[in-house]
Amino acid sequence: MDQSSFLLMLSNLLHLQNHLDPTSSLFSDTTPSSGSPTSILSSCSAAPLLFFTIASVLSYVASSRPSSSSSSSSASPSDHPLSSFRALSTELIWSMDPPVRDAQWRSSYGLSYPVFTTVVDKLKPHIALSNLSLPSDYAVAMVLSRLSHGLSANTLARRHNLDPYLVSKITNMVTRLLATKLYPEFIKIPVSRRRLLDTTQAFDQLTSLPNLCGAIDTTAIKLRRLPSDLTDASSYQSRHGFPAIQLQVVADHKKIFWDVCVKAPGSVDDATHFRDCILYSRLMSGDVVWDKVVNVRGHSVRPYIVGDWCFPLLSFLLTPFSGDGRGNPAHNAFDAALMKGRSVVVEAIGLLKGRWKILQNLNVGLNHASQTIVACCVLHNLCQIAREPEPSLWKEPEESGSPPRVLESERSLYYYGENLRQTLADDLHQRLSSR
Known part of the structure; x- marks a missing residue:
């Protein structure tokens, strides 16, 4: 009942009440000068009581029913x-x-x-x-x-x-x-002795490569739309044909991310994105201290991560010899082992997008995209730590690209990484051949 209908009914009731008992008008200025409530009640006819009862009920119904004219946008939460x-x-x-x-x-x-x-x-x-x-x-x-x-x-x-x-x-x-x-609590580089030992031992069992502590990869997070006033919209166009923002992650053997970086638009290649992240700066400067060294054929091997051929070969980041399997037996064995290690980060990304489907087609504003992506990575780690059931993997588009050029500032680390990769390949091939 709307307000006008209620007022009309109230007016009709007033007239009805006065018609039934004109001596007890509700608008009369005179009231009994004395008497108890009981005597006052008994001196009146039933009409006022009937009126008050009906009016009270109508008033309650009218006040409890929301106004039809109020808009849904201004309504209080249901x-x-x-x-x-x-x-x-x-x-x-x-x-x-x-x-x-x-x-x-x-x-x-x-x-x-x-x-x-x-x-x-x-x-x-x-x-x-x-x-x-x-x-x-x-x-x-x-x-x-x-x-x-x-x-x-x-x-x-x-x-x-x-x-x-x-x-x-x-x-x-x-x-x-x-x-x-929550990021500092659930996304941490494995620098503690115990965690580093657990991680490298698990990767060793998976790949037979010593002192491997993580795998790195980049994935394009599709953006549903870009702001209409964006001046460099073309820079967000990924190689897969859709607008995107780049997510780079490093995962351990449990598919838990220990580093996350979201900085570059979709057109930026993996190597450039990596070189622009904080992890690269920390590894280049030696800020990350991994207190674990193993000896392989007289070479001191510190912990390192692995990635595909789209990343630069460095002392702390090893990549395959080739992407087509046409190398010698030692190179092919190393590449196969490296790709086993890299598979954990591929699966981690598949789990991330499979569990948090908003990352399959991100529908938030561009200025909130990075924090939304990082938030999903934190939630992914929480689920992996709690050993939540793993959903169906999101299938990533096929990787493509050529090895990046070596920067002058990286040259010494590149040569060290090249020598380390060859040493590990020869050692692995010899161990496999002797079985």
């Missing part, structure tokens, strides 16, 4: 999605079998309930500082559902009866916190 979430998270969660519960949470939010609560607990103090009108766990759940299903802000806004701007604002806040507050 209680229904929040109530459903709260019922699941607080009332039903402990009555469900853990496998069923966690399967339902993975379907909705990309991770199990225990991992979800870990994320909420770590972000809650920071979200509290923002004076957000929604509960922290509900806000995190909304963002995780967007990241895991690749939903747009408009789609999520319709589901939760929120303004799309508010959904974007919450997404930006949560992804920024993941990319800044």
Whole structure:
């Protein structure tokens, strides 16, 4: 009932009441000078009581019904999605079998309930500082559902009866916190003695290459659209034919990222992106200290990472001899072993995009793209550490490209890397031949 209809009905009731009992008009200025409430009540006819009863009911109905003229964009958040979430998270969660519960949470939010609560607990103090009108766990759940299903802000806004701007604002806040507050805790270079030993031993078992501690690769994150006023839009066009931003990661044997860099637009090649990242600067300057050295044929071999032929060959980054398998037996054996090590980062990227589908077609603003990508990498590590079930791998486009040229500043490290690669290839070939 709208306001005008309610007022008309109220007026009709007033006239009806006065017609039934004109001596007890509601607008009369005279009131009994004395008497108890009981006597006053008994002195009046039933008409005023009937009127007050009906009017009270109509008033309650009218006030509890939202105005039809109010726009959906200015409406307050719907209680229904929040109530459903709260019922699941607080009332039903402990009555469900853990496998069923966690399967339902993975379907909705990309991770199990225990991992979800870990994320909420770590972000809650920071979200509290923002004076957000929604509960922290509900806000995190909304963002995780967007990241895991690749939903747009408009789609999520319709589901939760929120303004799309508010959904974007919450997404930006949560992804920024993941990319800044949780990054140092969950994305770390393996410099501690124990972790470095575990990593190199695991890679040794996988590849038979000693002191290997990580694999590097780059992937293009497709952008759904670019800003219309972007002056250098062509620089975002990737070699795969779509606008993108480059993500570079280094992964260990558990497919956990220990370095993440998102800096370059899609047209930039892997070597240029690598040379522009902080990890390259730290490795070049010797800032990263890996306290583990092994002796191979009289050569001191420090920990190193491996990549494909699109990366520069350096003392700390070894690449294949060739990409076509036409080398000598020692070179081919080394290349096969290196590609086994590199497979962990390929699978890690496939898991990343398979679990957080928003990275298959990124639908956030360009200025928030990097933090969204890094946030998904943090969540990926959380899932890998918790040994969450691995989803179907996202299939990457085929790699292509030629070896990059050697920079003058890299020349000595290139020659050292070339000598190290040959030493490891000869050693591996001899060990394989003697079996």
